[in-house]
Amino acid sequence: MGYVSTIGSIDRVLAGLDSAEGIDDLQALSERIRDEYGITNVVYHWVNSNGDQYGCGTYSEAWVLRYLERKYVRIDPVILGCYQRFHPVEWKRLDWSSRAARGFLADAIEHGVGNQGYSIPIRGPNGQFALFTCNDSCDDATWADFIERNRRDMILLAHDFNRKALDLEPDRTPDRAVTLSPREVDALTLLAVGYSRAQVASTLSISEHTLRVYIESARHKLGAVNTTHAVARALQRGAIVV
Amino acid sequence: MGYVSTIGSIDRVLAGLDSAEGIDDLQALSERIRDEYGITNVVYHWVNSNGDQYGCGTYSEAWVLRYLERKYVRIDPVILGCYQRFHPVEWKRLDWSSRAARGFLADAIEHGVGNQGYSIPIRGPNGQFALFTCNDSCDDATWADFIERNRRDMILLAHDFNRKALDLEPDRTPDRAVTLSPREVDALTLLAVGYSRAQVASTLSISEHTLRVYIESARHKLGAVNTTHAVARALQRGAIVV
DNA sequence: TTGTCCTTCCCCAGATCAGGGGAAGGCGCG
DNA sequence: CGCGCCTTCCCCTGATCTGGGGAAGGACAA
Known part of the structure; x- marks a missing residue:
């Protein structure tokens, strides 16, 4: 992680969000965020209640394909961990102890995913679930410092990124509310x-x-x-x- | 709403959050937020689907009691509206058309609740739901300006307020993970x-x-x-x- | 006032599930 | 090299669930 001044980054990025008009803009914006903050990856990942996935971000195409192909969503500790948590979480604090998780991690790192990460769960009215993740390769102290400084920005970015993604894909809210007696x-x-x-x-x-x-x-x-x-x-x- | 400089408010409040050690501190903190931002009320409200409620904030005791007694949670357009929305919402944009809602609003204003409000839905892993609300009595333009300026602060406050509330009430958080093959x-x-x-x-x-x-x-x-x-x-x- | 929804009750037959056994090969961890 | 865990297969019986029916009073909204 190279040192990058993040002063004003959030304003520049949010301005970009405001003017985004399609999923391609969000894709470009994730790259923009990555560069503004000087980290390796920024990803917005929607997990649908029927197993559908969708998102955008800076992961390599190879990794995205592999992730889908191997159905990693079922064992990915980031997904699993965030799914049962309220709050943003640093990857180091997730449970990587299972064999499947360790295999997944090795595979991920091989495909350019950083060893450090911070993921923010985002939830909708009917169990809709998405993740906003930033990650990088660096040591624990450097990452802790980065999160300390940029936690607030990431939360705000997660909010607004999600809002924009939903604006652009209104059919992503298919599960109508059901009122049970x-x-x-x-x-x-x-x-x-x-x-x-x-x-x-x-x-x-x-x-x-x-x-x-x-x-x-x-x-x-x-x-x-x-x-x-x-x-x-x-x-x-x-x-x-x- | 009197003019109050909010520069640095968020830092002061978050510092207070860090050192909170009990629900009383959260109560004090909601008052602190109210004063820092110069608005009438700040409320954190946990809503359980079985009707359980819990929270803290600057609403008058009389109003809280009345709310519970009359089971207003069932008709409160703020609750209903946020329950089916992803994003923070201004009260004016909610549906106040039903008679019950109008009656509720009149009653609320009579008990010191402002006519303007901004509520941020917060969701947990299994449908847990809470609201962070700020409100005030003022005209639409003044309020729109306030939200424009403080939206980000409110989102961050909602996050951290909720986190602290859950820290202090660990039974509201879900069980630990089991590793399935x-x-x-x-x-x-x-x-x-x-x-x-x-x-x-x-x-x-x-x-x-x-x-x-x-x-x-x-x-x-x-x-x-x-x-x-x-x-x-x-x-x-x-x-x-x- | 009419209609829609919620609540409650009843019958039956066939499909499905639960619970208890036992046994084998493979893999990794100490 | 065990030991433990994962994966796969098999037996059986009784308990439980699922899928259709139909009927009635009460609440609430248009």
Whole structure:
């Protein structure tokens, strides 16, 4: 990481964001951010609830293809870690202990991804999830210093980058909000914590037949094909909280 | 809204956040933010889907009690609007057309809530939801100018306020990750998108018996009592991404 | 007032899942 | 070179879920 003055960078970049008119501009902008801040990579990565991915950034094409091809999204500790966290996180603090994760890391570094990174999770109303990541190759102290100085900028960039990305791709918000009835929420919530149908029915003091009506109705609303699917979608969309 | 210089405010406030050690400090800090920025109210409000609420801020005690007592969370257009939005929003742009909303607004203003507001939605891994709000009584142009100048500060404050609030209330954060094997991840992931066991087995090109071993093993790791439970916990912990 | 949605109840048959066994080869870590 | 973990295969039975039906009262909104 070469030393680069970042004074005013955020203003220049946000001005660029304001005038962006297409995904290509965002792509160019990620490169711009990378250069303004003197780091190796800047990436905006959208992870869709059906496994679709999309994004832009400075990773090499080879790495992006490999990532998709190997379905790394399933084991990438950055994704997994951010997915269960509220706050931005430094990569070093993620869990790299599994074999799959270590293999992934080696592969990533081989493809030009830096060993240091900082990723900001961004969430939408119905479980939509995206990541804004910056990364670099340097030692821990240098990176900690960089983050210390630029954390705020990165958070603001993540916000505005995401907003612009959504403006440009309005169909990225396909999961319409589903309103489950209170009983449907009860039913799915109890199922999600492991109750069997019989247990749920007795907990809610209704017959199992009635319970099934709720589950079916919730299933239809959620576009789910079975109970497990319905619970999964309800959780993803925040329709139930366990 | 009296004119107040906000230069350096963010630094002073964030320093205060760093040293906060309890919910009382956050309460004091919300007052501090209010004064630094010269507005009427600053509020951090955690909303649980089961109706639980929690937060701190400068609203009068009378208003908070009334809000809870009347279960305003169900009709508050700020909550409703932010719940389905990605980005911070000015109150004027929300939907105040329903009668309930207008009644609510009148009641709010009567209790010292400003007519102008800016609320930032904050989301967690499993639909957790909180709001960081600043509001004031002034005309549209004055408020637009205030937001224009302080939008970035508010976003950063929302982030850090939320982080601190979660630090101080660790039970609101999710459980630690479990490391599932790649096959277990495959199995649960496909189950989560609605596949039956037979479909999963054939998709993974393994026998259904083998598949069951993975599901069982994942269940044990996750401390789940059945498949649906296992999928739910895996999702919550970010062990799988669907 | 009419319609839509929520809540509750009931029947049944076939498909699916859960739970308990046991056994094999492969891989990496100490 | 074990030991542990991952992967793969097989047996079985009983419990559970899924897929269609139909029916009724109450709440709330247009």
